[in-house]
Amino acid sequence: MKHFNLFSTILVTKGAGRILISDLQRNISELYPIELYEILEELKNHSIEDIIKIYNEESKEIFQEYLNILLEKEYGFITDNDWDRNFPSLSYEYYEPSTIADLFIEMEDTGLLKKIKPSIENLGIRHLVIYSLKSLTAKDFIEIDKTFRTSVLSGIEIFSPFSSGNKPIFYTGSP
Numbered sequence: 001m002k003h004f005n006l007f008s009t010i011l012v013t014k015g016a017g018r019i020l021i022s023d024l025q026r027n028i029s030e031l032y033p034i035e036l037y038e039i040l041e042e043l044k045n046h047s048i049e050d051i052i053k054i055y056n057e058e059s060k061e062i063f064q065e066y067l068n069i070l071l072e073k074e075y076g077f078i079t080d081n082d083w084d085r086n087f088p089s090l091s092y093e094y095y096e097p098s099t100i101a102d103l104f105i106e107m108e109d110t111g112l113l114k115k116i117k118p119s120i121e122n123l124g125i126r127h128l129v130i131y132s133l134k135s136l137t138a139k140d141f142i143e144i145d146k147t148f149r150t151s152v153l154s155g156i157e158i159f160s161p162f163s164s165g166n167k168p169i170f171y172t173g174s175p
Contacts, residue, residue, distance in 0.1 A: 001047035004067065006076040008090045012040060020074060030073075039066050047079070106131045110140050113147050121152055129157045136160040154165035 006012070009025040019037045022029040044049050046068070052060055070076050103125045105116070113130075120128065130144070141158065148156060 001049055001081055003047050003079050003082075004043040004070065004076055006040070007074075010075045012037065013015075021073075023073075023075070032069075035062075035063060036069075038067050039063060087137065098126060100125050102127045102129065104129045104131065108118060108133045110136070110143055115145060117151065120148075124152055126153060127155045127157075128153055130159065132158065132160040134160075135162065 007025075009023060011022045011024065013020040013022070014034070014037050018034050019032050020029055021032060021036075023145075052063065055063055071078070101124050103120065105112075105128070107113075107130065110132075128148070132140075136158065144156065144158065
């Protein structure tokens with residue numbers, strides 16, 4: 001019995017009328033008919049020979065064409081007997097220890113950030129996005145950086161309206 005196995009770097013995304021096969025290693029994605037998704041699902045649980053047995057002659061040819069595409073594009077490989085059990089699929093489970101990983105805040109006054117800093121620390125928030133309704137000055141940007149310099153945050157994004165009165169600055173956050 002021969003089994004087809006997808007490489008772990010191949011992701012298949014099912015859409016309404018077609019599928020997207022993404023090769024993460026080669027950084028390419030291609031669209032295919034939805035029928036290929038159904039074939040890939042069958043190949044997960046059954047051998048190639050078992051699948052071919054249930055198809056009529058015309059369907060066998062289509063199945064073989066799809067299998068050839070999968071092999072030519074190097075999306076997977078064929079194993080003999082029960083060797084397919086030696087290639088378990090990767091888990092896509094993700095664990096985030098923080099209660100809240102990202103925080104988006106819309107504000108007019110930067111003084112609010114000092115009030116919420118203890119909450120950010122307690123929740124272990126890793127990324128902060130600030131959307132300011134007013135144009136921030138260079139002094140405001142530096143004050144925001146000083147407020148969170150020793151915090152648990154690993155990144156801060158700031159969106160602020162442009163003001164022609166502000167001179168461009170290049171702040172690197174160094175002490």
